[in-house]
Amino acid sequence: MTRCRLCGSEATASVVDLGATPPCESFLAADQLDQPEPAYPLHLRVCTDCWLAQIPPLITPEETFKEYAYFSSYSTSWVEHARTFVADAVQRVGLGTEGSDAFVVEVASNDGYLLKHVVDRGIRCLGIEPSVNVGAAARDKGVPTLTEFLSPQTGAAVREEHGPANLVVANNVYAHIPDVVGFTQGLRALVADDGWVSIEVQHLLTLIEENQYDTIYHEHFQYYTVASAIQALASGGLTLVDVELLPTHGGSIRLWARPAEVAGEPTQRVADVLAREKAAGLQELSGYTEFSARVAKVRRDLLKFLIEAAERGETVVGYGAPGKGNTLLNHCGIRPDLLAYTVDRNPYKHGRFTPGTRIPILAPEQIAVDKPDYVLILPWNLRAELVEQLSYVHEWGGRLVFPIPELSIVEAASRKVTA
Incomplete structure (x- = not known):
């Protein structure tokens, strides 16, 4: 680069x-x-x-997203997160008021996990989703979906056909596009001149502080602080007016932006987060210098655990096959001799193998059949949800293992950290 x-x-x-x-x-x-x-x-x-x-943009979005293995609706907590967002956004933006013809667009709308809540409220909406297979799943849910990548031209065409959007949502996509300027211009083309744009993206601050290096992968082209997001938004004529800190994906930011002409002054929350980022050294090299050494420790600790478990004759299987898990598995060099298989709720992945490491992906029911000693949780960001889902593992004395931010072993019954 x-x-x-x-x-x-x-x-x-x-x-x-x-x-x-x-x-x-x-x-x-x-x-x-x-x-x-x-x-x-x-x-x-x-x-x-x-x-x-x-x-560097070594792969193209077209290679990744024309057919995609991730379906948002398989995460119960993520669907609930979307439902709550829609309810709050309706109030904040004033959608659905009597006599209005409100219009909501979600970019990278996946399988309709969020817009289905908009449809249920009787609000006009459109999803823009490049993946053919997940877009089809959205349409099956009754969510109108355009199979396309967002560009300034796409945004202008949607605006011409459907009118400007009162609210444009872009959750977990702002990192996925190499042409950040063109994508931001596409958002501006979609949104009404007095409208709102809501973007959720992982916060670089928590990625650094919590050793979340497995969220670095090829389809994530950039990683934002609020400071860098302000500059990215400005490149397309948008101004940040508010920010929320979210627990999702290990720590995310929700950016509320408006066209620069109507934005006004940002809230105090924007200033507060900018101050936190500056205090963490993220506007100078000092905030980044120790990260690589902490990443190396995560790798050593996980490998030590897996090797020692194998030498004791104990069985370890995985739970989940998320993109972040494949960064972790490949960086650590983990193969089926250390992790017999992993499971996933998404049937699309069953019978397939993880890229690089070639670990089989099975249905979740296999865990109860095999009764392993340990279950390595790869989507660690869903910790609370998965500790609950996997509570049955305690029935045979099994334990859950979380690799990030540091190795911890959890008794499934008591949920107490023991190491």
């Missing part, structure tokens, strides 16, 4: 180098196991001018 994709600067510094891995969502079918598998460098750098953290 020679230039920052936001400001064009050549001043970039290394944050962490995770080697080379396959794209995290490129799950393998059984007949692909004897075929070559491409791997790409995974090296996070930060621009020392605008402080946008980023990786």
